[in-house]
Amino acid sequence: MDFNAKYNxxxxxxxxxxxxxxxxxxxxxxxxxxxxxxxxxxxxxxxxSMQAKLRAKQKAAMMSKKAKGDDEEDEARVxxxxxxxxxxxxxxxxxxxxxVERDGKPATVDDVxxxxxxxxPEMGVKEDKxxxxxxxxxxxxxxxxxxxxxAKQIGEFAGKQANFLGNAKSx
Numbered sequence: 001m002d003f004n005a006k007y008n009x010x011x012x013x014x015x016x017x018x019x020x021x022x023x024x025x026x027x028x029x030x031x032x033x034x035x036x037x038x039x040x041x042x043x044x045x046x047x048x049s050m051q052a053k054l055r056a057k058q059k060a061a062m063m064s065k066k067a068k069g070d071d072e073e074d075e076a077r078v079x080x081x082x083x084x085x086x087x088x089x090x091x092x093x094x095x096x097x098x099x100v101e102r103d104g105k106p107a108t109v110d111d112v113x114x115x116x117x118x119x120x121p122e123m124g125v126k127e128d129k130x131x132x133x134x135x136x137x138x139x140x141x142x143x144x145x146x147x148x149x150x151a152k153q154i155g156e157f158a159g160k161q162a163n164f165l166g167n168a169k170s171x
Contacts, residue, residue, distance in 0.1 A: 012164040013044025016095040019157040024119040024147045033099040040115075040150070041096035042157050044164040053092050079121060086151035087116040093158040119149035 004011075018039040021031040031038040043050055097107040100115065107115060124146040126134040134142045145152065157163055 007165075009044070009161050009164050010046050010048060013161070014047035014049060016041045016043045017157075017163050018042075018098060019154065019163070021100075021150065022148060022153060024149050024153075025122075026147075028148055033101075036099045038100050039098040040094055040100070040154060041098065042154055042163075043093050043095050044161065045093075045158045046161060046164070050092065050158075079123065083117075083120055083149075083151075086121065086149060086155070087113060090116055090151035090154040090158075093154055116149075116151045116154075119147070119151070121145050121149050121152070122147040 018037075019042045021038045021040060022028045023031055045051075045054075091112050094109065094112045094115075096109060097111070097115070100107040102111050102114060122145065123143050126142040126144040128134055136142055
């Protein structure tokens with residue numbers, strides 16, 4: 001058995017796999033262009049190039065935090081900050097598009113940030129199966145993302161090794 005061909009998920013993750021885009025709002029139906037699926041080609045988190053990028057990003061964050069010092073207060077954060085963090089995290093994973101257009105032209109890797117900025121996270125109070133508000137240990141409501149922006153879809157897809165195995169379903 002050729003293990004390299006069957007189990008080399010790192011090489012497959014490097015090449016990328018097609019991810020079917022879902023409507024970011026309920027009910028998360030597949031997005032189609034007529035009868036053609038709209039997809040993003042996503043590099044997997046296990047790829048060697050992504051691991052190098054993640055390592056460099058973590059190192060830069062550690063150096064920045066060290067340079068700031070412990071005395072500085074954290075700045076106030078708004079949803080735009082969370083949104084931009086999602087975009088920054090997802091963008092390096094995108095290596096292409098299928099059936100996605102921008103202004104009548106096929107989207108390219110130069111359009112990644114534009115594409116990811118199209119959808120914005122929607123936060124809401126988390127509810128249990130009976131519709132009651134979930135609270136933390138202090139009694140404060142717990143919040144969760146209620147929709148699935150494109151950046152979130154890409155991040156989740158990139159993290160699942162099975163999406164990059166030859167015998168796994170894509171999308």
